Amino acid sequence: MSRLGPVLEGLRAAGRKALIPYVTAGDPEPGATVPMLHALVEAGADVIELGVPFSDPMADGPVIQAACERALAHGTRLHDVLDMVRQFRERDTETPVVLMGYLNPVEVMGYERFARAAAAAGVDGVLTVDMPPEEAHGLVRALRAAQIDPIFLVAPTSDRQRIEAIASVASGFLYYVSLKGVTGADALDVDAVARKLREVRAVTDLPLGVGFGVSDAARAAAVARVADAVVVGSALVRRIAEHTTDPQAGRAAVATLLAQMRRAMDAPEAAAS
Amino acid sequence: MQSDEPLTAMPDDRGHFGPYGGRFVAETLMEPILELTEAWQRYREDPEFLAELEADLRDYVGRPTPLYHAERWSRELGGAQIYLKREDLNHTGAHKVNNTVGQALLARRMGKRRIIAETGAGQHGVATATVAARMGLECVVYMGAEDIQRQAPNVYRMRLLGAEVVPVTSGSRTLKDALNEAMRDWVTNVDDTFYIIGTVAGPHPYPAMVRDFQAVIGREVREQILARAGRLPDALVACVGGGSNAMGLFYPFLEDRDVHLIGVEAAGLGLETGKHSAPLCAGSPGVLHGNRTYLMEDADGQIIETHSISAGLDYPGVGPEHAWLKDVGRAEYVAVTDEEALEGFHALTRTEGIIPALESSHALAHAQRLAPQMDRDAILVVNLSGRGDKDLNTVARIDGITL
Numbered sequence: 155m156s157r158l159g160p161v162l163e164g165l166r167a168a169g170r171k172a173l174i175p176y177v178t179a180g181d182p183e184p185g186a187t188v189p190m191l192h193a194l195v196e197a198g199a200d201v202i203e204l205g206v207p208f209s210d211p212m213a214d215g216p217v218i219q220a221a222c223e224r225a226l227a228h229g230t231r232l233h234d235v236l237d238m239v240r241q242f243r244e245r246d247t248e249t250p251v252v253l254m255g256y257l258n259p260v261e262v263m264g265y266e267r268f269a270r271a272a273a274a275a276g277v278d279g280v281l282t283v284d285m286p287p288e289e290a291h292g293l294v295r296a297l298r299a300a301q302i303d304p305i306f307l308v309a310p311t312s313d314r315q316r317i318e319a320i321a322s323v324a325s326g327f328l329y330y331v332s333l334k335g336v337t338g339a340d341a342l343d344v345d346a347v348a349r350k351l352r353e354v355r356a357v358t359d360l361p362l363g364v365g366f367g368v369s370d371a372a373r374a375a376a377v378a379r380v381a382d383a384v385v386v387g388s389a390l391v392r393r394i395a396e397h398t399t400d401p402q403a404g405r406a407a408v409a410t411l412l413a414q415m416r417r418a419m420d421a422p423e424a425a426a427s
Numbered sequence: 428m429q430s431d432e433p434l435t436a437m438p439d440d441r442g443h444f445g446p447y448g449g450r451f452v453a454e455t456l457m458e459p460i461l462e463l464t465e466a467w468q469r470y471r472e473d474p475e476f477l478a479e480l481e482a483d484l485r486d487y488v489g490r491p492t493p494l495y496h497a498e499r500w501s502r503e504l505g506g507a508q509i510y511l512k513r514e515d516l517n518h519t520g521a522h523k524v525n526n527t528v529g530q531a532l533l534a535r536r537m538g539k540r541r542i543i544a545e546t547g548a549g550q551h552g553v554a555t556a557t558v559a560a561r562m563g564l565e566c567v568v569y570m571g572a573e574d575i576q577r578q579a580p581n582v583y584r585m586r587l588l589g590a591e592v593v594p595v596t597s598g599s600r601t602l603k604d605a606l607n608e609a610m611r612d613w614v615t616n617v618d619d620t621f622y623i624i625g626t627v628a629g630p631h632p633y634p635a636m637v638r639d640f641q642a643v644i645g646r647e648v649r650e651q652i653l654a655r656a657g658r659l660p661d662a663l664v665a666c667v668g669g670g671s672n673a674m675g676l677f678y679p680f681l682e683d684r685d686v687h688l689i690g691v692e693a694a695g696l697g698l699e700t701g702k703h704s705a706p707l708c709a710g711s712p713g714v715l716h717g718n719r720t721y722l723m724e725d726a727d728g729q730i731i732e733t734h735s736i737s738a739g740l741d742y743p744g745v746g747p748e749h750a751w752l753k754d755v756g757r758a759e760y761v762a763v764t765d766e767e768a769l770e771g772f773h774a775l776t777r778t779e780g781i782i783p784a785l786e787s788s789h790a791l792a793h794a795q796r797l798a799p800q801m802d803r804d805a806i807l808v809v810n811l812s813g814r815g816d817k818d819l820n821t822v823a824r825i826d827g828i829t830l
Contacts, residue, residue, distance in 0.1 A: 209729040210603060210715060212610045213453040219597050231727040257451060257714045262728030284451045284714065288441060311458035311617060320454070331455055335615040 156278040156303045157250040158326035162361045171378040171419050175412055176387030178205035178221035180230025186401035191242045195249050197409040198416030206235050206255030213283045215338035217388040232259040236275040243276035252279035265296035273300035279326045281305035287323045294323050307331050321358035332366045338388030342367035348380040371418035378419040434681040442631020447747035450630040451714050459617045464632045466537050483528045488518050494651035500778040507801035511811045512648050521813030522672045523554035529640035531558040534621035541565040541620045545609040547602030548738035549581025551625030556590035566590040569608040571601040599732050602742050606716055626669025627746030630717030634746050641675025649679050662687040665810035666789040668740035670749045672812035691793045693735035694762035704733040706745050707753050707760040720747040736765035737785035767792040784813035
């Protein structure tokens with residue numbers, strides 16, 4: 155049973171916003187990932203987004219591309235990523251984990267085999283960025299059978315009809331891509347995000363997460379005012395990249411930034427408006 | 428093989444060729460892709476658009492290209508009569524321009540001011556920069572840093588034509604990475620940018636649209652061979668990287684089940700070495716660059732590096748329509764090594780006085796194997812998809828000569 159629904163509903167009932175950090179599994183090396191996931195939770199993560207490395211990450215900017223390359227250089231494969239989730243679950247049975255990646259590794263493993271293995275490892279949601287709802291039928295069915303939430307993107311270019319189609323296949327939350335661009339871009343316009351989220355809310359009651367371009371605590375707080383969840387990826391991965399030879403220092407740098415974001419999101423002025 | 432629907436009716440309205448094709452892109456690109464699909468569907472039947480396209484193909488590209496009977500080479504091989512479709516005589520030296528002329532006309536009608544493209548050997552980049560110059564459109568071409576080193580003359584050509592050539596340093600720094608980077612540009616600049624994909628791959632409508640623009644090759648061949656020989660050919664042979672010249676040649680013959688269709692992939696150093704670019708012969712199905720098709724991938728679904736002497740075939744995927752034609756058995760796919768391709772290159776140059784591109788040399792090499800097994804009155808058409816000027820440095824280097 156996915157932990158996403160209960161956790162996000164609990165936060166909503168408490169008037170709090172979810173903080174969802176992203177790291178790429180196996181970056182900078184496989185042994186660093188499980189300790190990093192625990193550090194993220196300690197620093198204030200409500201949900202974890204774990205990137206599955208792929209050789210051709212078309213929707214990602216240079217920071218996450220480089221993270222994928224580091225992880226693949228160490229041979230991090232999809233079953234290794236599932237193994238990391240399983241190890242994380244030995245100590246943390248509460249925090250939902252969403253896998254984010256591209257379709258091909260899942261396609262090659264096979265939808266049903268993947269869904270069963272992911273559920274057994276303790277995965278709660280799966281987002282394959284290059285799979286729009288039109289092509290999602292088979293994977294969605296396999297994920298649902300395994301009680302995993304299929305997470306989908308909504309973009310600034312999605313019209314009402316598309317938003318309805320996406321909302322009808324998605325569960326857990328909707329991931330709103332804050333800008334036209336790739337991950338880590340620097341073009342976040344919070345007012346434009348707020349306008350589009352009103353359009354999305356007219357269509358669905360699913361919690362709305364916002365990601366792409368949330369690079370610091372101030373932006374995290376600004377996004378938290380209009381969304382249910384804030385996803386932050388490239389800003390954290392950049393810290394990992396700065397400490398590839400010293401994962402412990404990387405972990406500390408990531409935790410520091412995430413804790414700053416948490417405080418800014420929870421500050422009274424953020425919650426009040 | 429039996430099926431109820433004509434083969435030419437593919438793809439379906441979401442771009443599927445059986446299990447292949449489709450639209451596998453991040454949500455942000457769905458709206459521009461649907462907009463493009465709508466425009467293409469409207470203009471592909473618009474008489475004014477088609478008249479303009481035809482005039483450009485005639486007056487600017489130089490079509491129709493000849494169908495040349497390579498009598499001396501045929502005699503030497505001692506079998507089938509080989510005819511060469513002379514796409515090498517097109518403006519810019521290859522079949523690529525058939526497609527860029529068409530997509531540029533579409534871009535203008537859609538009100539897009541900025542053109543982007545990916546390129547490997549630089550042929551598609553040059554063909555795109557050429558039409559962008561002619562139409563006064565801004566043009567950015569993404570090219571792997573490795574390929575920029577290998578293909579300096581084409582880089583300079585693109586710059587002369589006014590294009591910005593952006594080196595791509597991610598991944599394997601070759602064509603697939605250039606395609607990733609072009610997709611990233613498109614997702615960032617969706618409002619004013621038209622992405623001209625150079626082959627029959629990518630999200631729907633590209634595979635079908637590029638095929639339609641390239642199908643002029645097969646239509647002309649059909650007319651020319653009927654006029655010349657009074658019958659259809661026995662076999663068509665074309666090289667397959669992404670597969671646009673082959674698809675353009677094959678498509679108008681799909682319903683002529685007696686015409687044998689043969690696509691030739693790059694076996695590189697040999698299929699058994701793993702250093703090749705032959706996903707149809709030695710790969711497996713997967714999803715990359717917006718479509719489901721045969722790929723060069725490892726057991727974890729990661730895309731693996733390819734090798735071919737010809738940069739234009741050095742790509743880990745292939746158009747989804749080829750994947751489907753392979754599975755249903757309508758086309759046959761074989762592979763030719765670097766060494767065999769070089770033999771084809773030299774054979775045509777010496778016997779017919781035509782220097783072919785290394786890509787096309789793969790098709791020629793297979794024709795060289797096939798023709799002697801066929802009757803003397805059999806007809807074999809080879810698509811001579813491009814000319815070899817761009818490859819002189821590569822061939823000279825192999826011969827130990829520095830130009």
